[in-house]
Amino acid sequence: xxxxxxxxxxxxxxxxxxxxxxxxIIPDTAKEKPLQGKVVAAxxxxxxxxxxxxxxxxxxxGKYAGTEVELEGEKYLIMxxxxxxxxxx
Numbered sequence: 001x002x003x004x005x006x007x008x009x010x011x012x013x014x015x016x017x018x019x020x021x022x023x024x025i026i027p028d029t030a031k032e033k034p035l036q037g038k039v040v041a042a043x044x045x046x047x048x049x050x051x052x053x054x055x056x057x058x059x060x061x062g063k064y065a066g067t068e069v070e071l072e073g074e075k076y077l078i079m080x081x082x083x084x085x086x087x088x089x
Contacts, residue, residue: 003071005043008081010053012037012066013074036060036088037077045081053081058088 005011014037038058045051053059066079 011041012077060086
């Protein structure tokens, strides 16, 4: 991959959305945006804010966080470290 986030930004691969709930298949338009994903690249931080996230971290982020980008047919989110709410595990 040729994307390197700058400053305090991270590139996140969102977890897949739920396909079924209790045996009912959910159409794409009704699926909730996932709020969890895996950091695949991270910037170096800024002089005021140290980068605490690293590649491989599984994170929770806000519902409207980040900007969606598509690379090699895969959808990613690029967001500021401050948009990440928590690291899982």
